[in-house]
Amino acid sequence: MGIIGDVIAWLTDPAHWTGPSGIPTRVAEHLAISLAALVIASLIALPIGLYVGHTRRGGQSAVNVANLARAIPSLALIGIAVPITVLVDPQVGFKVLPTLIAMIVLGIPPILINTYTGITEVDRDLTEAANGMGLTSRQVLTGVELPLAASVIMAGIGSAAVQIIATATLGAIFGFGGLGSYLVQGIAQNDDAMLFSGVVLVAALAVGAEAAFGFLGRALRPHEVDTATPALLEPSQPEGTPAVG
Amino acid sequence: MIDWGWVVDHLDDLAGRTIQHLGFAVAALAIGFAIAFALSLWSLRQRRVYAPIIGFTGILYTIPSLALFAAMVPITGLSVLTAIIPLVLYTLLILVRNIVAGFDAVPADVEEAANGMGYTRRARLRAVELPLALPLIVAGVRVASVSTIGLVTITGALGDRFGGLGFFIFEGYRRSFPTEILFGAIPAMVLAVAVDLALVAVQGRLTPWTRAEVQPGMSSLDPVTADDVAPKAA
Numbered sequence: 001m002g003i004i005g006d007v008i009a010w011l012t013d014p015a016h017w018t019g020p021s022g023i024p025t026r027v028a029e030h031l032a033i034s035l036a037a038l039v040i041a042s043l044i045a046l047p048i049g050l051y052v053g054h055t056r057r058g059g060q061s062a063v064n065v066a067n068l069a070r071a072i073p074s075l076a077l078i079g080i081a082v083p084i085t086v087l088v089d090p091q092v093g094f095k096v097l098p099t100l101i102a103m104i105v106l107g108i109p110p111i112l113i114n115t116y117t118g119i120t121e122v123d124r125d126l127t128e129a130a131n132g133m134g135l136t137s138r139q140v141l142t143g144v145e146l147p148l149a150a151s152v153i154m155a156g157i158g159s160a161a162v163q164i165i166a167t168a169t170l171g172a173i174f175g176f177g178g179l180g181s182y183l184v185q186g187i188a189q190n191d192d193a194m195l196f197s198g199v200v201l202v203a204a205l206a207v208g209a210e211a212a213f214g215f216l217g218r219a220l221r222p223h224e225v226d227t228a229t230p231a232l233l234e235p236s237q238p239e240g241t242p243a244v245g
Numbered sequence: 246m247i248d249w250g251w252v253v254d255h256l257d258d259l260a261g262r263t264i265q266h267l268g269f270a271v272a273a274l275a276i277g278f279a280i281a282f283a284l285s286l287w288s289l290r291q292r293r294v295y296a297p298i299i300g301f302t303g304i305l306y307t308i309p310s311l312a313l314f315a316a317m318v319p320i321t322g323l324s325v326l327t328a329i330i331p332l333v334l335y336t337l338l339i340l341v342r343n344i345v346a347g348f349d350a351v352p353a354d355v356e357e358a359a360n361g362m363g364y365t366r367r368a369r370l371r372a373v374e375l376p377l378a379l380p381l382i383v384a385g386v387r388v389a390s391v392s393t394i395g396l397v398t399i400t401g402a403l404g405d406r407f408g409g410l411g412f413f414i415f416e417g418y419r420r421s422f423p424t425e426i427l428f429g430a431i432p433a434m435v436l437a438v439a440v441d442l443a444l445v446a447v448q449g450r451l452t453p454w455t456r457a458e459v460q461p462g463m464s465s466l467d468p469v470t471a472d473d474v475a476p477k478a479a
Binding site for chain 2 (some may be wrong): 001049068070071072073074075076077078080082083087101106108109159162163164167169170172173174176180183184186187192195196198199202203207209210
């Protein structure tokens with residue numbers, strides 16, 4: 001009970017809710033860098049995934065490269081980014097940039113793989129029917145494939161978001177604030193209340209992000225058609241009403 | 246830009262840290278596999294425990310690893326357990342999912358044929374179901390291994406006695422010494438990718454009937470599906 005009480009006391013202490021190392025600032029830092037990484041990763045991965053999915057050209061190689069990239073440890077990515085960013089800017093190079101670059105690189109594979117898989121899983125009969133109706137290739141993509149794949153794509157973005165939020169935590173070690181700061185300082189200063197409060201906040205943010213993207217993904221899922229009772233057999237108009245067209 | 250003299254002087258350290266890295270990873274995977282196998286057999290016998298197990302291990306998997314490592318410090322101090330316990334917990338989601346899916350993929354008529362031939366439950370599990378479940382189990386071990394190798398680097402945040410190759414990344418950063426950072430980061434990356442590729446080869450060996458599908462340069466035997474669990478990044 002002791003430590004739980006300490007954590008509640010720490011989290012509800014007004015002093016921890018203000019200033020540059022206060023909870024709102026740390027949450028904002030964490031969310032801002034995560035969102036930036038997620039947006040940039042999406043801007044890179046979505047067009048590639050849509051292109052290779054839609055044209056079915058080079059899809060397997062793109063997925064294989066993305067799959068192999070998933071094997072690279074994020075800390076190694078940060079480490080490899082440091083010497084490069086130091087060349088660009090010795091000041092910032094040792095601070096926020098390496099973590100940001102690693103977060104972007106990590107975010108790309110899940111979005112790319114899910115976009116490609118989502119688009120290629122769309123029933124071929126549907127896209128051929130759309131082609132036959134005279135839709136252009138772009139219209140097929142935006143009007144048929146994208147809406148049907150949206151839920152799978154969103155799951156990929158959600159998976160990227162969770163990985164990115166976790167990696168942002170490491171940023172605290174590399175000179176960037178965020179919620180990881182409470183963990184690093186908590187260990188360094190033997191402050192268990194701060195440490196466990198940090199654990200609670202970091203875990204809540206990650207689990208919350210996963211739940212939010214899961215909800216979005218379900219909301220985007222295409223409506224199931226009840227194939228047991230084909231719509232054609234049901235009267236589509238009240239009797240007596242003249243059919244239009 | 247790279248201080249090659251320093252690199253040559255520290256090759257012994259590199260070997261030592263690589264062994265430490267693999268030691269942590271193998272210990273966590275072995276313990277994780279034993280726990281996951283038991284949980285999976287339990288789930289296969291009592292279906293209703295599967296959803297809670299996946300739900301709980303799924304939430305654990307979502308928690309950033311630095312938080313779980315840090316949370317262990319006040320409990321287990323700076324002992325090996327502080328690194329091993331979270332590493333083990335992070336293997337469970339992937340392993341349980343894949344072991345259960347592997348046994349589920351065994352066709353019911355194969356099980357019935359085995360029963361008809363007089364196999365006991367235990368013998369059937371070992372001689373009939375396990376070989377057929379292997380492709381998915383090994384696929385799970387592969388993702389769990391890659392994930393664990395990555396996470397071992399992060400244990401370096403706990404102090405110099407931890408981290409495997411990650412030690413060089415943390416120390417190099419503290420000393421603002423890019424050579425040492427790369428000295429840890431590049432071997433860590435090579436190790437993860439090499440283990441990934443090696444386990445693909447193992448997958449092919451254990452499941453010769455799928456070998457025809459393996460194409461040169463493919464990093465995966467099975468097509469990646471959208472709901473695969475990705476290796477844990479951090």
